[in-house]
Amino acid sequence: MSEFNPFKMAQAQLDDAMELLGLDDSTRTFLRQPMFEATVSIPIRMDDGKVKTFRGYRVQYNTSRGPAKGGIRWHAEETLDTVRALAAWMTWKTSLLELPLGGGKGGVTCDPKELSEREKERLARGYVRQVFPLLHERKDVPAPDVYTNQQIMAWMMDEFESIFREHHRGVVTGKPLQLGGSQGRFDATARGGIYTVREASKHLNIAPAEAAYAVQGFGNSGQNAALLHPKILGGGKLIAVSDSRGGVYNKDGIDPEALVHYKQRTGQVEGFENTEVISNEELLALDVDILYPAALENAITEENASEIKAKLICELANGPVTPEADKILKDKQVFVIPDFLANAGGVTVSYFEGVQNATNYYWDEDEVHKQLDAKMTHAFNAAFDSHKRHKVDLRTGAYLLAVQRVAEACKLRGWV
Ligand code: NAD
Numbered sequence: 087m088s089e090f091n092p093f094k095m096a097q098a099q100l101d102d103a104m105e106l107l108g109l110d111d112s113t114r115t116f117l118r119q120p121m122f123e124a125t126v127s128i129p130i131r132m133d134d135g136k137v138k139t140f141r142g143y144r145v146q147y148n149t150s151r152g153p154a155k156g157g158i159r160w161h162a163e164e165t166l167d168t169v170r171a172l173a174a175w176m177t178w179k180t181s182l183l184e185l186p187l188g189g190g191k192g193g194v195t196c197d198p199k200e201l202s203e204r205e206k207e208r209l210a211r212g213y214v215r216q217v218f219p220l221l222h223e224r225k226d227v228p229a230p231d232v233y234t235n236q237q238i239m240a241w242m243m244d245e246f247e248s249i250f251r252e253h254h255r256g257v258v259t260g261k262p263l264q265l266g267g268s269q270g271r272f273d274a275t276a277r278g279g280i281y282t283v284r285e286a287s288k289h290l291n292i293a294p295a296e297a298a299y300a301v302q303g304f305g306n307s308g309q310n311a312a313l314l315h316p317k318i319l320g321g322g323k324l325i326a327v328s329d330s331r332g333g334v335y336n337k338d339g340i341d342p343e344a345l346v347h348y349k350q351r352t353g354q355v356e357g358f359e360n361t362e363v364i365s366n367e368e369l370l371a372l373d374v375d376i377l378y379p380a381a382l383e384n385a386i387t388e389e390n391a392s393e394i395k396a397k398l399i400c401e402l403a404n405g406p407v408t409p410e411a412d413k414i415l416k417d418k419q420v421f422v423i424p425d426f427l428a429n430a431g432g433v434t435v436s437y438f439e440g441v442q443n444a445t446n447y448y449w450d451e452d453e454v455h456k457q458l459d460a461k462m463t464h465a466f467n468a469a470f471d472s473h474k475r476h477k478v479d480l481r482t483g484a485y486l487l488a489v490q491r492v493a494e495a496c497k498l499r500g501w502v
Contacts, residue, residue: 089276090383090387090408090484091167091383092170092171092172092383092384092405093167093168093169093170093171093174094165094167095171095175095383095405095408095409096170096171096174096175096405097118098119098149098409099117099409099481099485100174100178100485100489101118101484102482103482103486103488103489104117104489106310106478107484107486107489107490107493109489109493110502112502113493113497113502114439114494116501116502117148117489117492117493117496118476119145120145120147120148120170120173120174120492121144121147121148121149122144122145122146122168122220123143123166123169124143124144124145124165124217124220125141125142125143125148126141126142126144126213126216126217127140127141127142127216128140128141128142128194128209128212128213128215128216128465130205130208130209130212131208131214133202133205140194140195140196140209140212141170141194141195142192142193142194142195142213142216142217143166143191143192143193143194144169144190144191144192144217144220144222144226144228145166145169145172145173145190145191145192146188146189146190146226147168147170147171147173147174147177147188147190147191148174148177148188148189148492148496149188149191149226149284150188150489150495150496150499150501151180151181151186151187151188151492151495152180152183152185152186152187152188152200152342153187153188153222153223153225153226153227154176154188154189154190154222154225154226154227154230155171155176155180155185155187155188155189155190155226155227155229155259155433155436155437156172156173156189156190156191156192156216156228156229156239156433156473157172157178157191157192157229157230157231157232157234157260157432158191158192158193158213158230158231158234158242158246158339159172159191159192159193159194159226159231159232159233160193160194160198160209160230160231160232160233160234161193161195161196161197161198161232161233162195162196162197163192163195164194164195164196165195168193168383169191169192169193169402170191171383171405172191172193172231172368172404172405172489173189174189175189175404175405175425175426176188176189176190176191176426176433177189177484177488178426178484178488178489178492178494179425179426179427179430179433179488180282180433180437180467180489181487181489181492182426182427182430182464182465182484182488183402183430183432183433183434183437183462183480184465184469184491185434185437187227187433187437188342189224189480190228190269191231192213192217192228192495194209194213195211195375198233199420200486204236204409206238206241207241208250208294210234210238210241210242210245211241211242211244213242214245215245215249218245218246218249221258222247222254222257222467223254223256223440223443223444225258226258227257227258227259227260227261227436227440228242228257228258229260229432229433229436230260230306232305232382235260235306236260236261236262236267236272237262237467237484239258239259239260239261239262239267240261240262240265242257243255243258243261243265243266247256250313250316254448255443256439256440256443256444259271259436259439260432260436260439261436262430263440266423266439266442266443267439267448268435268436268439268442268448268454268457269448269450269453269454270435270438270439270450270451270454270458271432271435271436271439271454272306272310272312273306273310273314274431274432274434274435274436274454274458275306275307275310275378275402275429275431276306276307276308276309276310276311276313276402276431277310277314277318277431277455278368278428278429278430278431278432278434278435278458278462279307279311279321279378279400279402279423279429279431279464280299280311280314280315280318281318281431281459281462281466282400282423282427282428282462282466283315283319283324283398283400284318284319284424285462285463285466285467285470286398286421286423286466287398289321289461289470290397290398290421291397292375292376292398292468294315294319294320294321294375294376295320295321295322296321296322296323297322297323297374297375297376298322298323298325298373298374298375298376299315299322299323299324299325299374299375299376299377299378300324300325300326300327300369300372300376300378301326301327301328301378301379301380301395302327302328302333302370302377302378302380302381302385302403302406303328303329303346303379303380303381303382303402303403304327304328304349304355304368304380304481305329305380305381307380307402307426307429308327308329308378308380308381308402308405309342309343309346309349310344310359311378311380311400311402312324312342312345312378313342313343313346314326315342315378316342320328322376322437323338324339324340324341324342324345325337325338325339325340325372325374326340326363326364326372326374326443327340327363327369327380328352328355328366329346329355329356329381330350330357330368330381330385331353331354332354332355332356332364332366333355333356333363333364333365333366333367333368333369334355334356334357334358334361334362334363334364334403335361335362335363335364335368335369336360336361336362340358340360340361344358344359345358353383356429360463361406363386366385366392367390368410370385370386370390370393370394371390371393371394371395372395372396373395374398375396375397375398375408376396376397376398376400377394377396377398377399377400378399378400378402379399379401379402379403379406379407380402380403380406381403381406382403382405382406383403383404383406384404384405384408385403385406385407386406386407386408386411386415387408387410387411388397388408388410388411388414390411391407391410391411391414391415391418392414394418394420396420397420397421398420398421398422398423399415399420399421399422399423400423400428401422401423401424401425401428401429402425402428402429403425403427403429404425404426404429404494406425406428406451407422412479412481416479421479421480422479422480422481423466423480424480424481424484424485425478426484426488427465427466427469427484430462430465431458431462434458434461434462435454438454438457438458438486468482468487469484469487470483471483472484472486472487473491479486485495
């Protein structure tokens, strides 16, 4: 098998959509590549006194509909191509949700598990010192993603404000509440995903309150999905969970709250009471109604797609299903809620955060949940109509809407 390249995967998905839309060649060529990308070196004084240089990236894929928007990932295998792919998916995501934003993404190649808190702070500030000319609430707004969090956003905002000696609360989102964060941002990605599961279930033969579900990846998105599934859908049985260190399984059900506490205490899920050990591969192949891939890209591939027994997959992670696997799942009539719809709750509440920062007026949590539900439900229904109307899968239906809007914005600006 050739090496997995997420950017090639993002381009393949886009090509399919552009072909169906019949876009002209100049538009296709323009949309297949990022508009702007930067690679930087970030020298950091480590706790042992030595200087280590990290590679950082920021990609602004398309800004025709508004400022670039997208998270920053810290990961040992982060590459420019991963960041390009994620920036492309952000472009289609903000368009699908009709947010007045473009698509961007950032990353640093590093192993966050090996960094002390002080080293993390220096890396966050060092990243901003290298890319600050690109950032601004009207240019490009980062947010947390894999292995970055509220604290890292606070340091990044502070560094940016220190450079300009002005308040710029909207320069990043996913901030702590005390520094202009939004109520409801913390669990927004998972919450939005659960709203789409609720809507999809209405069209499938699934009663989510009685459904068995499994979660792959137990970080921000995975933990909140495990907790919110029963809260929002009125029930359901969590039967397996995995993280990068291993997985746990109990066919009679696992208490999500107790497991989250256990993970917070021990840093892993393995060893949780009354569970058997399960591998990541076994988890993906379990006989569940709903599967939440919430780890990283490339989890379900042509190698294991035929083993999938779930009826519904809610892609909380970005790019967990490869295009080859997508075809296999389609033949097996597995209903897939695609990443740029399923996990759009995070950027939607990030957008609400930006609106609150710009107006300097803050909403309560109920208001955030209500507005998020309205946005997610509207986007799901629009994508579902498109999938029915064009007789394509939901991913392609969603792509058609999102790409069409971006192509129109580029055309109206005279870019293509
Ligand atoms: P996170 O860092 O909080 O959690 C990632 C989790 O995945 C960790 O529990 C890690 O142990 C686990 N993991 C890593 N490799 C694994 C493997 N091979 N098998 C099983 N588990 C593995 O990250 P997150 O913010 O929850 O993001 C997860 C996914 O959701 C990513 O694809 C991210 O791009 C996407 N996403 C996140 C947000 C957000 O707001 N946090 C928004 C949109 C999309």
